[in-house]
Amino acid sequence: MKKAILIAFLMVSLSSFSQQLTYDSGGTVYNSENRKVTPDGVRQLLAKNKEALSLYNSGRSKKTWGNVLFYGGLGLVTANLVVGMNSDNTTSSYSGNGYYPSVQSERTNMTAAIIGGAMIVASIPIKIGYPKKIKSALGLYNNTLANDYKPEPRTSLLASANQIGFRIEF
Template sequence: MKKTVFTFLFAICASFFAQSQQIEKEKVFGGYKYSINGKAVSMKEMVNLMESDAKAMALMKKAKSNTTLATILGGAGGALIGFPVGAAIGGGEANWTIAGVGAGLIIVAIPIASGANKKANEAVDLYNASLDATSYNNFKPQFNMLINGNGVGISMSF
């Protein structure tokens, strides 16, 4: 009897603590910072978290690939700007055409990164909304102590 009661109570407690955590978002310069309980979450981790919501996961995958593309374009653009600037500082002849191409790459990367931020933000909103709809936050059991001629017991109604 003690094992049955313990198992039952353990199952109830586990259902409360095993809930999926909401992803918190904080506006920072250039986009958003995502975290769960104060711990930063990467895009890869968010894709894994969103496996339960297909729409949110698809959006997050697009956001992740767009972020990667924007990072590559921005990094290449920065390097192409940096070489002529470094040559000019070092006293050599700078090829400003390369710097212009680099600036163009950065200009192309900005809207791609902005779109990725919007997709990631939308995916987090979808994911958090699906958690609210299916979470145990609405699960409010009521416990009653029963005493009768057969003994003492606890009833749970929900």
């Protein structure tokens, strides 16, 4: 019984190394058992295929830069608008002996909001392009799995109480 459990465990662990990887939205990679694979785990699986590894790393760095630009720009726009809405840029001055003040209002400086908007616009093509690189890296990995896998014919002897025979698997 212990040998059977050990052999089953070894077969399952060996089969996990030859899994096909699939891409889901948001840069998430799943193995053939629909379990999420961490980016470091994907890098370990792609370590033998340098081209696929470089494409995957490039896609992940594009994702990171796209997120930095998008959320940084969103933060700049939000911060500038909140500060602009809550600040009072009016000045009043009394000229001479008059009882009527002169009130001057200045516009809020929108430079940070403009820069933030430009960052958001710049992040759009980056965030659109990174899934293509990750998908092509996973495609290269899956193609090498299919090319490397060449089943060899196996023969085995089958025996029971009433019969005996050979089984050939291709």
